[in-house]
Amino acid sequence: xxxxNQSPQSMFxxxxxxxxxxxxxxxxFNTWLWYKQDPGEGPxxxxxxxxxxxxxxxxxxxxxxxxxxxxxxxxxSASIPSDVxxxxxxxxxxxxxxxxxxxxxxxxxxx
Amino acid sequence: NAGVTQTPKFRILKIGQSMTLQCTQDMNHxxxxxxxxxxxxxxxxxYYSVGAGITDKGEVPxxxxxxxxxxxxxxxxxxxxxxxxxxxxxxxSSYPGGRSYGYTFGSGxxxxxx
Numbered sequence: 001x002x003x004x005n006q007s008p009q010s011m012f013x014x015x016x017x018x019x020x021x022x023x024x025x026x027x028x029f030n031t032w033l034w035y036k037q038d039p040g041e042g043p044x045x046x047x048x049x050x051x052x053x054x055x056x057x058x059x060x061x062x063x064x065x066x067x068x069x070x071x072x073x074x075x076x077s078a079s080i081p082s083d084v085x086x087x088x089x090x091x092x093x094x095x096x097x098x099x100x101x102x103x104x105x106x107x108x109x110x111x
Numbered sequence: 112n113a114g115v116t117q118t119p120k121f122r123i124l125k126i127g128q129s130m131t132l133q134c135t136q137d138m139n140h141x142x143x144x145x146x147x148x149x150x151x152x153x154x155x156x157x158y159y160s161v162g163a164g165i166t167d168k169g170e171v172p173x174x175x176x177x178x179x180x181x182x183x184x185x186x187x188x189x190x191x192x193x194x195x196x197x198x199x200x201x202x203x204s205s206y207p208g209g210r211s212y213g214y215t216f217g218s219g220x221x222x223x224x225x
Contacts, residue, residue, distance in 0.1 A: 004153065033213055042201050042216030088153065101154040
């Protein structure tokens, strides 16, 4: 299967700080998705990206589809306690709707 | 709408036992998936289905079976449970095509094999 590497693996930040995380692959993807998973729940879609260079926001979250199409980035501004969770990237190689998931970035926000 | 519903939420199995993880969706999605999530790992695709009567293997299908007799239901069967199958299992569904084809996930089934 495809290997998607997310970094950092975990983050501990103070409330109000900005957060940056990324996802890289050795393969070229045509779609990138970012999900958030709360404890004990399934992942929930945050942002979807469909073309290289695309920059999309969802409230305090901003994600970018890398120019090389082998990476994607997620930024969270002014973090709050409810941002706690695991953030997953997912990439799709092509038509067929099968996505490969990264290993996740665990975010802890300290009040 | 309920979205994707998984049952049970938790289960403990003894080695060699069998069980079926249930998944149903009410969004009329064609595509359905089963993933497993191990600690510190990403989601690994077990099986998927593009419609009723059609199933296909994902990355890690060994030890599992699926069926898709209706659009709504996609049960996952473990025939001879092994400790390596201890994991959290997620069912997901999606509607193919267009720009809204992210997955909708269920809340998961936490399975422990002892």
